Amino acid sequence: MVAPPQTALELLARCDDIAGNSLQELADAAGIKMAEDLTTDKGWVGQLIEWHLGASAGNKPEQDFKHLGIELKTIPIDRFGKVLETTFVCSTPLLNTINLTWENSNICNKLSKVLWVPVQGERHIELCQRIVGTGFLWSANPDQTRQLKNDWNELMEKIALGQIELISARDGQVVQLRPKAANGQCLTDAYGKNGEVIKVRPRGFYLKKHFTQAIINLQFKL
Numbered sequence: 001m002v003a004p005p006q007t008a009l010e011l012l013a014r015c016d017d018i019a020g021n022s023l024q025e026l027a028d029a030a031g032i033k034m035a036e037d038l039t040t041d042k043g044w045v046g047q048l049i050e051w052h053l054g055a056s057a058g059n060k061p062e063q064d065f066k067h068l069g070i071e072l073k074t075i076p077i078d079r080f081g082k083v084l085e086t087t088f089v090c091s092t093p094l095l096n097t098i099n100l101t102w103e104n105s106n107i108c109n110k111l112s113k114v115l116w117v118p119v120q121g122e123r124h125i126e127l128c129q130r131i132v133g134t135g136f137l138w139s140a141n142p143d144q145t146r147q148l149k150n151d152w153n154e155l156m157e158k159i160a161l162g163q164i165e166l167i168s169a170r171d172g173q174v175v176q177l178r179p180k181a182a183n184g185q186c187l188t189d190a191y192g193k194n195g196e197v198i199k200v201r202p203r204g205f206y207l208k209k210h211f212t213q214a215i216i217n218l219q220f221k222l
Contacts, residue, residue, distance in 0.1 A: 002054040008068055008137065014053050015117060015135030023119075024128035026052060034128055046074045049117050049132070063110060070137070071110045075212060076121025077133070081222045083213045084121045092177060092203040094190040097160055102149045107175075107205050111148065114138050116215065136219050144174075147211075151175035155205075162193040164200055174211040180204030 005011040018026060023045065027034045030051045035044035049055075055064035055072050064072040076084045090106050102108050118133030140148060151172040158167055169176045179201040192198040216222065 001051055004054040004056050004065065004067065008070065011053060011065065011068065011070065011115065012135065012137070015115070018049070018052050018132050019134040021132055022128065023048065023130050023132070026132065027128075036127075038127065045076075045119055046072070049074050049119075053115075053117075063112075065115075070113050070115050072115045072117065074117045074119050075216070077118045077216065078122050079120070081118075081216055081220055083209045083216060086176065086178075086206040086209055087212050088180065089175075089205045089207060091180060092155075092159070092205055094159055094164065094188060094200070094203065095197075097156060100156065102152050105152065107148075107152060111140060116212075116219070118216070138215055138219070144211075147174045152205075160191065162191040162195060164190050164203070169206075172208070174208050176206050176208055177203050178206055 002014075005014060021029075024034055026048055030048065032048060032051065035041035038044065050064065050072060053072065056066070063070055073087055073089075075087060078084060090110050093100060093106075115135055115137055117135040120130040120133070122130075151174055155167060155172060155175065155177050158164065158171075167177050169178050171177065181202045186202060187199040188202045189197050190200045
């Protein structure tokens with residue numbers, strides 16, 4: 001693992017160093033075995049980029065570069081700059097949410113400043129040949145913050161009211177709630193409609209594609 005960068009400028013310089021390289025080249029440089037299939041190694045690309053940039057958070061509920069206040073997000077795009085997937089932000093709290101606000105939530109902390117690293121993601125291109133793009137820093141503008149906060153408030157209200165099973169990926173303008181677990185046997189506690197504790201699949205917050213597409217479009221003037 002590369003030592004954590006000391007400044008945002010150093011972090012961006014590391015992004016420039018890996019931009020234009022294939023995933024195979026970066027794996028070889030890190031001494032990491034090339035993943036064969038992202039369906040079984042879904043987080044592999046992010047972990048490879050983390051290694052090269054010196055991210056330290058791992059699976060902790062904090063920013064990847066906590067000392068810089070920066071979260072790392074890889075984002076798969078095609079050669080035209082089209083975003084190919086929604087972006088996982090963080091796990092969703094399902095119990096003990098009474099004193100939770102947008103401002104003190106983990107999702108707000110994670111999205112306060114994001115280092116986006118585009119990665120070629122077309123499935124017809126072999127994983128080893130996919131190219132890493134140029135990373136850039138982003139913080140939400142007031143309109144984006146309003147959208148994020150409104151969605152979070154609506155989703156968390158439904159969770160608190162025991163309506164979690166009624167929430168679908170269509171809810172939310174820019175943020176969606178989806179199951180986030182390795183398989184259907186992974187269960188956690190949540191509130192049911194009568195206030196009782198029920199077992200459900202863990203949930204995660206995801207950014208919808210049109211939201212991240214607007215970020216990509218603005219950065220690369222698409």
